[in-house]
Amino acid sequence: MTWQSKKPILVAFCALLLAIGILWLLAVQVSKSYDTEINRIQSETENIGIAAEQELIGKLELIKIKQSIAAEKIQPILDNGKLNANDTEKLKTVLEYFLTQVKDSRAVGIINSSHEILSSVSTDDQDLLSASIFVPSKTDAVEMFSANGRSNIYISQRLDPTSEESASILSAINANQLIKKISILKNNKQASIFLFDKDIKPLKKNLEKINITNHLAAFQSFIQSNQQSSSFTINSKTQSTQINLRRVGDSALYIAIFNQNESNLSTWKNNTIFYIIGCILIQGFLLQILYSLARAKRMNQTLFLKETKLSASETRFRQMIEAMPIGLILARRQDNLIVYINKPAAKILDMPQASALSKRAFSIYSNEMDFTSQTNHVFESKTSQSIECILKKNTGEPFWANISISMVDVADTQTLLIGIVDISEQKKLEADLKHQATIDHLSGLYNRAHFINSSNKEIQRIQRHKKNASLLMLDIDHFKRVNDNHGHDAGDLVIQIIALTCQETLRDIDIVGRLGGEEFAALLPETSAHEALNVAERLRIAIEKRAIKLKSGQIINITSSIGVTEVTPNDAIIDIALKRADLAMYSSKNNGRNQVQYFDTTQE
Numbered sequence: 001m002t003w004q005s006k007k008p009i010l011v012a013f014c015a016l017l018l019a020i021g022i023l024w025l026l027a028v029q030v031s032k033s034y035d036t037e038i039n040r041i042q043s044e045t046e047n048i049g050i051a052a053e054q055e056l057i058g059k060l061e062l063i064k065i066k067q068s069i070a071a072e073k074i075q076p077i078l079d080n081g082k083l084n085a086n087d088t089e090k091l092k093t094v095l096e097y098f099l100t101q102v103k104d105s106r107a108v109g110i111i112n113s114s115h116e117i118l119s120s121v122s123t124d125d126q127d128l129l130s131a132s133i134f135v136p137s138k139t140d141a142v143e144m145f146s147a148n149g150r151s152n153i154y155i156s157q158r159l160d161p162t163s164e165e166s167a168s169i170l171s172a173i174n175a176n177q178l179i180k181k182i183s184i185l186k187n188n189k190q191a192s193i194f195l196f197d198k199d200i201k202p203l204k205k206n207l208e209k210i211n212i213t214n215h216l217a218a219f220q221s222f223i224q225s226n227q228q229s230s231s232f233t234i235n236s237k238t239q240s241t242q243i244n245l246r247r248v249g250d251s252a253l254y255i256a257i258f259n260q261n262e263s264n265l266s267t268w269k270n271n272t273i274f275y276i277i278g279c280i281l282i283q284g285f286l287l288q289i290l291y292s293l294a295r296a297k298r299m300n301q302t303l304f305l306k307e308t309k310l311s312a313s314e315t316r317f318r319q320m321i322e323a324m325p326i327g328l329i330l331a332r333r334q335d336n337l338i339v340y341i342n343k344p345a346a347k348i349l350d351m352p353q354a355s356a357l358s359k360r361a362f363s364i365y366s367n368e369m370d371f372t373s374q375t376n377h378v379f380e381s382k383t384s385q386s387i388e389c390i391l392k393k394n395t396g397e398p399f400w401a402n403i404s405i406s407m408v409d410v411a412d413t414q415t416l417l418i419g420i421v422d423i424s425e426q427k428k429l430e431a432d433l434k435h436q437a438t439i440d441h442l443s444g445l446y447n448r449a450h451f452i453n454s455s456n457k458e459i460q461r462i463q464r465h466k467k468n469a470s471l472l473m474l475d476i477d478h479f480k481r482v483n484d485n486h487g488h489d490a491g492d493l494v495i496q497i498i499a500l501t502c503q504e505t506l507r508d509i510d511i512v513g514r515l516g517g518e519e520f521a522a523l524l525p526e527t528s529a530h531e532a533l534n535v536a537e538r539l540r541i542a543i544e545k546r547a548i549k550l551k552s553g554q555i556i557n558i559t560s561s562i563g564v565t566e567v568t569p570n571d572a573i574i575d576i577a578l579k580r581a582d583l584a585m586y587s588s589k590n591n592g593r594n595q596v597q598y599f600d601t602t603q604e
Contacts, residue, residue, distance in 0.1 A: 030272050038233065042242050045259040046231055047376065048191050049244035051184040052257060057249045059178060063102055063155055067169050070098045071159045074110060078159065078167060083118065091119040098171070099123060104178050106152060108171040110159075118167060151175040153253065194256040198223050215256075219245065223254065226465075327420035331361035332413060336371075339415070348401070348422050351394035361416060366390040366398045374405050375416065388423065400427040440514045442492055443499035451513025455523045455574035458511060459567060462525055469525050469567040470532030471574070473581035474498075474539070476518035477559045477593040490550050494558055497548050505539045521578065529566040529598065536562045536596045544594065561588035565599040 073094045077087050095108045099121055102108075109120030153173040160166035175195060185191055194212065200219050215234075222230050222245045234241040242259040327345030331338045341349075341356040349356070349364055362371040370389045386404045393399065404419035438450035446454060462469050476482075476498060483491040495518065502512050502520060511523040524532055543560045550556065563584030571577045584599035591597065 026276065033272075038242075041259060042231060042233065043372070044188075045191070045242040045244045045257055046229070047373070048184050048188055048259065049229065049246045049255065049257040052182050052193060052255055053246045053248055055182050055184065056178070056253070056255070059104075059181075060153075060155065060248070060251065063105075063171065063173065064157060066098060066101050067155065067157045067171060070094055070108075071157065071169055074169065075159045078110075078118075088119060092121055095119060095121040102171065102173070104174045104181075106172045106174050108169065110167050111156075111170050112167045113165045153178065188259070190260050192258045192260070194258065196254050196256070197252055198254070215243070218243075219254075219256065327422075329356075329361065329364075329416075329418040329420065330410065331416045331418065333407070333416055334414075336361040336416070345420050348420055349391070349393055350397075355394070361418060364391050366392045374403065378405050378407055378416070391420070399424045443495050443514045443520075445499050445502070445520070446511065446513035448513060448515045451511060451515070451521060451523075452574055454511050454513075458523060458525055459571060459574060462567070463569060467526050468528055469523060470527045470529055471565050471567055471577045471581045472522040472524065472532065472536050472539070473515075473563045473578065473585045474502075474520040474522075475561050475585055475589065477561055477589070479518040479558075482556070482558070486550055486552075486554070486556070490556075493550065494548060494556075497546060498543060498558075498560070501542050501546060502539065505542050506535070521581070523567075523574065529564070532564050532566070533596060533598055536564050540594065540596055559594035561585055561593050562596045563588060563599065564596060 074091060077083075077090050077094075080087060083091070091110060095110070098108050099105050105123070107120060107122035110118040112118055151174075153175050154170060155173060156168050156170045158166045158168050179185075179193055179195060182193070185193060196219070200216055200223075218232065227247075229244065229246045231242065231244045234243065242257075244257040244259075246255050246257070247253070248255060327348045328342045329338055329345050330340040338356050338359050338361055341353050343353065346353045346356060362368045365371045367390065370387075374387060374389075386402060388400060388402050390398050391401045391403075400423050402421040402423050406417050408415050408417045438446060440447040445451075459469070461467075476494065479491065479494065482494055495514070498518075498520065499512075499514065502522065506512055506522055506524070509525055511525075513521055515521050524535060527535070540560055540562055543558065547555050547557060563581045563586070565577055565580040565584055567577050580599040584597045587597040587599075588595045
């Protein structure tokens with residue numbers, strides 16, 4: 001090749017522009033790769049936390065099951081009355097067997113409602129007295145604290161859940177041994193776990209370079225927020241640490257997962273330096289581009305032959321799965337690109353088969369994290385996984401589906417085989433059944449059973465957070481006259497109007513239900529007695545002013561009698577407060593109806 005005089009200058013100028021462009025692209029790529037690496041580690045930390053939490057929940061539930069089995073053998077012995085020497089020996093035999101079944105248990109005992117230990121067995125002189133004080137106050141409990149230098153998780157379970165005076169079986173579980181057996185931590189050497197309670201007292205910690213004192217405020221804030229999980233990042237000059245806080249199910253246990261990614265970021269820094277140096281050297285090798293183009297042509301020819309072979313293999317595989325009655329999708333593992341979709345899957349997703357080939361497998365998920373979680377399970381366990389999750393059609397419409405994912409080899413390429421079954425109708429049927437079981441068909445409010453169940457849960461929440469609440473009970477005045485004078489259709493219309501008025505007057509967080517007939521009730525969370533009286537008065541006035549037009553064209557007016565009471569800390573269930581509200585409501589009726597009366601709990 002003969003070079004003209006201006007060509008070297010032009011080539012050098014083009015090389016300089018190319019080098020500047022590559023440096024700019026490299027800077028952008030380095031920034032993006034850093035963010036990607038941090039996001040990946042954060043996702044990895046959250047996955048470790050989820051796995052650790054599920055393992056702990058499973059271990060605790062298994063211990064509870066074994067406690068229940070032991071309780072079935074213990075209760076008949078205690079029912080005999082005063083324990084004799086033979087009964088005491090039987091109890092010890094049952095407890096010793098429990099210790100052999102629960103390898104991590106240090107001690108187990110039977111505690112009566114007076115905090116007395118009826119019988120106990122220990123593997124290492126473990127004392128249960130310090131832990132027995134919380135047993136009588138709870139039906140089932142998972143508590144933890146350290147005593148005599150030992151970190152234990154205490155699990156209490158009443159022998160007879162229906163009796164408040166029932167004895168309980170209490171076991172002390174070695175927290176250190178329980179944590180050591182968490183398999184996810186064995187496969188993640190950089191991850192450490194910190195197990196603590198609501199007072200941030202550690203039961204188990206395996207931390208080297210992390211000062212827990214620096215994070216106590218964050219831990220306390222997480223506990224007070226009543227969230228199930230939270231994540232944040234700590235950056236320093238040498239490393240970045242991802243922290244995932246989780247509550248272990250509904251228990252009083254919390255875990256913190258620390259993922260120290262010093263080595264990961266060091267690798268990223270080294271690679272970044274390497275790429276920068278490589279970028280500078282690119283200018284010296286620009287003349288090899290022509291040679292590279294020649295090689296690329298030969299590689300394209302080789303690639304064409306391989307693709308031809310792959311196409312033939314894929315064709316045979318597609319012919320086999322095309323006849324399958326369920327939806328099937330093939331996607332390459334390395335980039336999740338869909339390489340094939342059969343007709344049932346295309347019909348389920350409401351898209352042409354050809355257009356699906358330009359999409360990634362995760363694009364059919366309503367939440368891409370569901371796809372990541374499922375594929376990670378397949379990659380790690382090498383087994384297929386079947387799970388229900390929400391997908392989305394080509395139009396963006398979400399729907400429920402049962403997804404099965406497994407790994408197959410297609411023409412020496414690892415490929416994801418995704419099976420899809422539309423279960424939207426099944427989910428709709430389940431929702432309809434749930435609605436019928438919880439909603440009163442006439443008023444559209446909660447029925448009596450669901451109102452009581454929801455109110456009991458809310459009472460437990462407000463008592464746990466030391467909040468106040470009030471209860472309203474409403475009865476329609478002279479409702480029988482409406483049925484007698486205008487018919488039951490008019491009575492049904494009146495009930496519907498009352499329900500609508502309650503929904504318009506009360507808040508979304510208030511729990512409203514129809515108890516039966518013409519009686520309604522409403523639980524007002526975080527509402528004082530004075531505020532509840534104002535709400536009840538507004539509701540009474542709204543009902544009084546409401547004109548109800550019957551089918552005959554006649555307009556009638558109705559009034560209501562309302563009873564108000566405040567939920568006290570002694571109200572373990574809503575039935576106790578309902579009785580007081582009922583008395584207040586009947587006081588309203590006896591005093592002339594169409595009024596609000598308050599039941600003062602201090603005058604009981």
